[in-house]
Amino acid sequence: MNKINNTSTDKKNESMNGKKRKNFFVGLFTNWKQLLVFILSLLIFPVLVFVYATILPTSDYKPAAEINGSKTAVAVSLDNAQKEDIIKIIGLEKERDFEQSRLDLANQDSIYLVVNVPAHSISIEIKGVQVRTASILRVESDQKIPLFSHEHLSAWLSVPFSLKKYIGTIPKIPIVIKEAPKDTIEAQKLSSKPLPPDSTIVLTSLYFDRNLVLEINQDSKPVERELPIIEAYNAKKIAYLPETTTLKKLLNPGATDQPLTIKLIVSAADARAIYRAIPSKTSLVLKL
């Protein structure tokens, strides 16, 4: 009797399962509970991404280390003519800050770097005189930069940046150590021929204060013998920037202490000359 009952129950279940499978997708559109669950689950990730990655970071996105904390601005409504005037003012203020920083550094006794991204130019200046100007062939700037308002950006840019550390695929100072010969015979044996020019690919990272990283790289692909040098350079870069880990970005997408990287591609000669010319304690004037 039990056996008979079990068999009939199994059959019942099979038929029920078949019915369920058959009705599953139909239920999405006919059963309001199933439809509600489906819509809610469908919206979970897009809403999460929108709030977490869009609303939160843009609610108060500003570059790190705002210099002038007192700079507060209240948004006002404007007509089109006023908007155009304000856009002109923003351009003028950028120009004023840039030129003022150049003037400030010109009064110091140092070699400094001037980068004008809109004009695609990078130059080395000494006391206000441009001693070398190079064309920036390509700019790859941090995607966060367009998010900053002019108010925050101008506070960040209006004072020159100070170089803190640097790394590159070539030595900054190519020192060759030579032991003094004991006598004239040994001196004659020592080669007086200059070393052949260093043609290693130039990739450099300059780490400034206020979380600015300026990469100045040459515009050419590496040859095979340069790959280990580039690997070592990249390993150093990672070690220098622990805060750029994806995890940290995910944990705090609106954080203001994340480095902002601007990559400038210039010719090989310019990249080499700029990297070698700038002192280890130099300053940078940047216009974006």
Added chain:
Amino acid sequence: MRENNTFQDQNIPPLERSGVGGKRLFWTFVLGLFFSVGIAIPAVQNFYQLQFIASEFKPGSTVSMTAGRIGVDNIKKHQSALAKEITGIGNKLNELIPKQNYLIINTSGNDFTLMNSNDIIRTGKCSTGSYTLLKGKKEQQWIFKTPRGMLKILRKMKDPVWKKPDWAFIEEGLPVPSANHPSRFDYGTLGDYSLHLGDGYMIHGTLYKRFLGMPVTHGCIRMGDEDLEVIFNSLPIGSKVYIY
């Protein structure tokens, strides 16, 4: 009859009674999540673009924030004040460009540019410091590098004589003579002219013209004969030399 119905109802889970099983809702949820990830992936890939779009629409956008700082009534006044300020700074920067000829030396490329205001007069090859660190006895050491920054021409000489410093003897494996020993005075090696920059650094000629364009000197700037003559005649005492 009533008892039978009660018995049947008790065997059916509560949700089944309303037409949607718990399992069915669970799988609906899983299906929804699956599509949800699919929709969210492009959004994650365009993380920063989304933020940029959002920033454009946020209430305190850049233009109105700047207007708020300046004040709507002060827009024109502020604009003209800025223009004047920029002109003033520009004038001050222009004043920093030397009025007389000046020289720019590139120690990385070993070349020079003779300038007048913003115009190039002449360019050419030169030789600058080799960055050799010479280690002598008694822990003495010298680094042969060209000083960088802005220097001035302090003195000019025709047919200069080189008074060899100690390292010149040590480098050749020779004993160092007394301060004014005749062997210290070398004639002809500096070329026809020399322009003194201070601390023993000079712009002068060379016997090793094949090395022009290479970093081979002990810190001085070597030039070819013709270039040296032009520079000697173009740069009066006090002219600025920018070395980078």
